[in-house]
Amino acid sequence: xxxxxxxxxxxxxxxxxxxxxxxxxxxxxxxxxxxxxxxxxxxxxxxxxxxxxxxxxxxxxxxxxxxxxxxxxxxxxxxxxxxxxxxxxxxxxxxxxxxxxxxxxxxxxxxxxxxxxxxxxxxxxxxxxxxxxxxxxxxxxxxxxxxxxxxxxxxxxxxxxxxxxxxxxxxxxxxxxxxxxxxxxxxxxxxxxxxxxxxxxxxxxxxxxxxxxxxxxxxxxxxxxxxxxxxxxxxxxxxxxxxxxxxxxxxxxxxxxxxxxxxxxxxxxxxxxxxxxxxxxxxxxxxxxxxxxxxxxxxxxxxxxxxxxxxxxxxxxx
Amino acid sequence: xxxxxxxxxxxxxxxxxxxxxxxxxxxxxxxxxxxxxxxxxxxxxxxxxxxxxxxxxxxxxxxxxxxxxxxxxxxxxxxxxxxxxxxxxxxxxxxxxxxxxxxxxxxxxxxxxxxxxxxxxxxxxxxxxxxxxxxxxxxxxxxxxxxxxxxxxxxxxxxxxxxxxxxxxxxxxxxxxxxxxxxxxxxxxxxxxxxxxxxxxxxxxxxxxxxxxxxxxxxxxxxxxxxxxxxxxxxxxxxxxxxxxxxxxxxxxxxxxxxxxxxxxxxxxxxxxxxxxxxxxxxxxxxxxxxxxxxxxxxxxxxxxxxxxxxxxxxxxxxxxxxxxxxxxxxxxxxxxxxxxxxxxxxxxxxxxxxxxxxxxxxxxxxxxxxxxxxxxxxxxxxxxxxxxxxxxxxxxxxxxxxxxxxxxxxxxxxxxxxxxxxxxxxxxxxxxxxxxxxxxxxxxxxxxxxxxxxxxxxxxxxxxxxxxxxxxxxxxxxxxxxxxxxxxxxxxxxxxxxxxxxxxxxxxxxxxxxxxxxxxxxxxxxxxxxxxxxxxxxx
Numbered sequence: 001x002x003x004x005x006x007x008x009x010x011x012x013x014x015x016x017x018x019x020x021x022x023x024x025x026x027x028x029x030x031x032x033x034x035x036x037x038x039x040x041x042x043x044x045x046x047x048x049x050x051x052x053x054x055x056x057x058x059x060x061x062x063x064x065x066x067x068x069x070x071x072x073x074x075x076x077x078x079x080x081x082x083x084x085x086x087x088x089x090x091x092x093x094x095x096x097x098x099x100x101x102x103x104x105x106x107x108x109x110x111x112x113x114x115x116x117x118x119x120x121x122x123x124x125x126x127x128x129x130x131x132x133x134x135x136x137x138x139x140x141x142x143x144x145x146x147x148x149x150x151x152x153x154x155x156x157x158x159x160x161x162x163x164x165x166x167x168x169x170x171x172x173x174x175x176x177x178x179x180x181x182x183x184x185x186x187x188x189x190x191x192x193x194x195x196x197x198x199x200x201x202x203x204x205x206x207x208x209x210x211x212x213x214x215x216x217x218x219x220x221x222x223x224x225x226x227x228x229x230x231x232x233x234x235x236x237x238x239x240x241x242x243x244x245x246x247x248x249x250x251x252x253x254x255x256x257x258x259x260x261x262x263x264x265x266x267x268x269x270x271x272x273x274x275x276x277x278x279x280x281x282x283x284x285x286x287x288x289x290x291x292x293x294x295x296x297x298x299x300x301x302x303x304x305x306x307x308x309x310x311x312x313x314x315x316x317x318x
Numbered sequence: 319x320x321x322x323x324x325x326x327x328x329x330x331x332x333x334x335x336x337x338x339x340x341x342x343x344x345x346x347x348x349x350x351x352x353x354x355x356x357x358x359x360x361x362x363x364x365x366x367x368x369x370x371x372x373x374x375x376x377x378x379x380x381x382x383x384x385x386x387x388x389x390x391x392x393x394x395x396x397x398x399x400x401x402x403x404x405x406x407x408x409x410x411x412x413x414x415x416x417x418x419x420x421x422x423x424x425x426x427x428x429x430x431x432x433x434x435x436x437x438x439x440x441x442x443x444x445x446x447x448x449x450x451x452x453x454x455x456x457x458x459x460x461x462x463x464x465x466x467x468x469x470x471x472x473x474x475x476x477x478x479x480x481x482x483x484x485x486x487x488x489x490x491x492x493x494x495x496x497x498x499x500x501x502x503x504x505x506x507x508x509x510x511x512x513x514x515x516x517x518x519x520x521x522x523x524x525x526x527x528x529x530x531x532x533x534x535x536x537x538x539x540x541x542x543x544x545x546x547x548x549x550x551x552x553x554x555x556x557x558x559x560x561x562x563x564x565x566x567x568x569x570x571x572x573x574x575x576x577x578x579x580x581x582x583x584x585x586x587x588x589x590x591x592x593x594x595x596x597x598x599x600x601x602x603x604x605x606x607x608x609x610x611x612x613x614x615x616x617x618x619x620x621x622x623x624x625x626x627x628x629x630x631x632x633x634x635x636x637x638x639x640x641x642x643x644x645x646x647x648x649x650x651x652x653x654x655x656x657x658x659x660x661x662x663x664x665x666x667x668x669x670x671x672x673x674x675x676x677x678x679x680x681x682x683x684x685x686x687x688x689x690x691x692x693x694x695x696x697x698x699x700x701x702x703x704x705x706x707x708x709x710x711x712x713x714x715x716x717x718x719x720x721x722x723x724x725x726x727x728x729x730x731x732x733x734x735x736x737x738x739x740x741x742x743x744x745x746x747x748x749x750x751x752x753x754x755x756x757x758x759x760x761x762x763x764x765x766x767x768x769x770x771x772x773x774x775x776x777x778x779x780x781x782x783x784x785x786x787x788x789x790x791x792x793x794x795x796x797x798x799x800x801x802x803x804x805x806x807x808x809x810x811x812x813x814x815x816x817x818x819x820x821x822x823x824x825x826x827x828x829x830x831x832x833x834x835x836x837x838x839x840x841x842x843x844x845x846x847x848x849x850x851x852x853x854x855x856x857x858x
Contacts, residue, residue, distance in 0.1 A: 048760075048764055049763075050760050069763075070760065070763035070764060071763040071764075071765075071766045071767055071768055072766070073764075074766065075764060076764050076765065077760070077761065077764040079757055079760075079761060081755070081757060083755065083757040083758055083760075083761040085758060085761075085762075085775075085776050086780060087776065087779035087780050087782075088776075096762070096765060096767070096775070097762075097765025097766060097767065099766075142765070143764070143765075146764075146765040146766060148764070148765075152764075
């Protein structure tokens with residue numbers, strides 16, 4: 001049985017309806033990605049109890065929590081804006097939700113958690129003295145300190161700059177692996193989702209578009225939307241089908257002999273732009289008015305090139 | 319959408335609201351009962367041409383006072399919100415402090431400074447060999463001048479703060495497009511601040527409408543009586559409580575109507591986080607800064623400084639400590655009347671401000687969390703009643719209670735003060751309550767905490783700065799309160815401003831000045847406490 005079950009979850013708004021079924025296993029880290037307004041944060045609000053559902057049920061570890069008050073659900077949450085309590089210092093923030101009354105145990109646990117998020121010795125710091133990255137780590141430690149059964153993270157890194165985001169996503173995975181806590185993680189950054197998740201849920205217009213492991217979603221996206229949303233690629237209408245392939249699947253070198261039945265060959269592509277990316281070249285090509293994105297090890301030698309893609313690497317959609 | 323767990327906030331606010339309702343509606347009910355006990359007086363009040371004439375004058379004096387205050391303040395505010403210079407902060411702080419300036423001090427200052435035998439006239443006589451004198455007091459212009467004196471700083475401070483918080487990108491764009499400074503002001507700046515200017519005008523209008531003490535002491539003529547002054551006169555001079563109660567109801571209806579009209583459509587605008595960068599003065603602007611600062615100082619400081627002077631010098635300019643000695647001279651019961659009034663003032667202001675602040679915190683957070691527009695409206699109702707009318711209501715109640723105990727007199731004074739100051743305390747705390755992000759509560763709830771705990775440990779401490787400001791403001795208002803206390807206590811509870819008022823009435827200006835210096839000192843100390851920084855843990 002799943003640890004978290006969202007059954008026929010429904011929430012209607014004037015301009016948007018959320019309808020969803022979702023299962024999560026204990027200890028899993030599931031990320032939700034999707035365009036703005038696809039219902040990612042709404043789903044978290046419903047699970048946490050900040051908003052109430054119109055119909056359907058939410059079961060956590062066998063207990064129906066659908067109509068339970070927020071504070072009874074044992075679901076922690078980390079917000080984008082940190083939401084640290086300004087009238088308390090770091091230690092007081094972390095200890096606020098702790099279940100034990102023993103101050104010694106509280107202090108010990110605080111030190112452990114601070115070490116876990118890489119901020120040992122920060123106990124007496126005031127929260128407004130912290131940088132964005134530090135504040136979010138404290139928010140993480142605080143959420144974990146309350147020993148929730150599950151942790152929801154609502155775009156926790158989107159207020160931070162790119163290098164810090166990269167660093168902190170590792171911290172989040174580290175916390176997950178150390179505590180074994182079940183995490184539901186909303187992000188608009190697919191790279192972030194790929195980096196830390198066990199599974200990824202792609203949402204669109206309040207519905208589940210696709211769900212799977214990062215590798216699955218990248219290599220075998222079930223829909224064209226999931227394909228384009230989970231990474232770069234080119235969409236080509238051919239043989240009354242929609243073909244989709246990733247940039248790295250494209251071969252631009254002239255291959256002397258090959259099995260034609262195994263490859264799609266597009267002749268007479270015109271190179272539009274070449275961008276050097278350190279580990280290769282991002283190439284934009286025009287094939288009869290369709291823009292094709294390729295990634296190659298070598299810079300194309302000519303303006304007009306032929307390209308090949310292995311049929312095995314092409315996804316076909318009706 | 320279902321609501322969860324907001325009941326705590328409703329209960330919190332409800333308790334405070336019930337108390338407010340009781341202490342507000344009881345006296346108002348008493349006034350109504352008294353008014354309807356004599357149907358003839360009630361009808362004649364509403365049909366009497368004299369009533370409408372007083373209303374006309376009251377509306378006229380408040381409109382004029384508010385308009386002059388705002389128009390005078392506008393150019394000063396525009397300059398002060400554009401430039402930074404030495405002394406700017408001091409002038410702004412002085413203006414903020416004027417919010418808490420008891421009107422009795424303005425009255426005394428005016429009498430000593432602008433009076434027929436005051437310092438201005440003494441100086442003019444000295445210069446002209448006795449030929450030049452100005453007659454300001456006991457006229458309509460004295461009322462206007464005093465109202466402007468008390469409210470110009472209010473307008474100046476509010477408009478400056480509002481302007482300073484607005485980014486001036488539009489103005490810069492206008493200037494870059496070649497518009498002149500004047501065109502930019504009228505086409506870009508004024509439309510932006512128009513709402514604020516109108517709100518300031520309304521606020522001052524509502525302050526001046528129930529004006530009582532200034533009218534009574536500086537008007538010097540029943541021709542210049544406002545509705546509140548007439549209510550007092552009918553109660554204590556004509557001894558016609560039914561007629562005064564009828565007029566109080568009339569006043570209540572007019573004020574409620576005004577509050578509804580002026581409150582209609584008023585929306586709070588979100589203040590942009592990006593503030594304007596103030597320019598440093600140089601050349602012409604430096605001269606302007608000096609001139610404008612001097613003008614403000616010359617307008618505001620002399621009446622107050624003349625109180626200080628008169629507290630130590632006789633009319634013949636001889637140094638004396640007589641007035642100060644009489645304050646500490648023991649009377650038969652062990653404490654001098656002056657000392658007794660000081661202690662009374664501290665007790666009444668301290669207690670009522672503390673209770674008002676506690677109630678206001680619950681009401682403000684309750685109103686914000688429940689997203690209620692009714693709660694703030696209910697708590698601002700006392701503003702629709704002049705404090706003389708309120709005092710009258712409490713006087714009617716205490717007349718029905720057989721006990722003549724001093725405890726009852728103090729209780730009534732305290733209740734009257736709480737009703738008068740609560741709307742201001744709520745208004746002071748409300749912006750703070752609105753600034754507490756709802757997310758904090760949600761975050762705490764996800765850690766298993768109940769509303770009570772969230773209120774006690776997170777929200778209430780965050781309001782520390784606002785509570786302190788509300789306490790200081792409420793304390794200052796209670797400290798300067800004369801109208802309700804005078805109308806209610808029948809001499810049993812003599813507070814500092816009441817004693818000053820009596821001394822002015824007896825032409826004992828020196829005694830009044832010494833007490834006024836004490837009153838001013840207390841007001842300044844309380845104001846300083848209210849403005850203290852160092853609440854880095856809270857929101858401010």
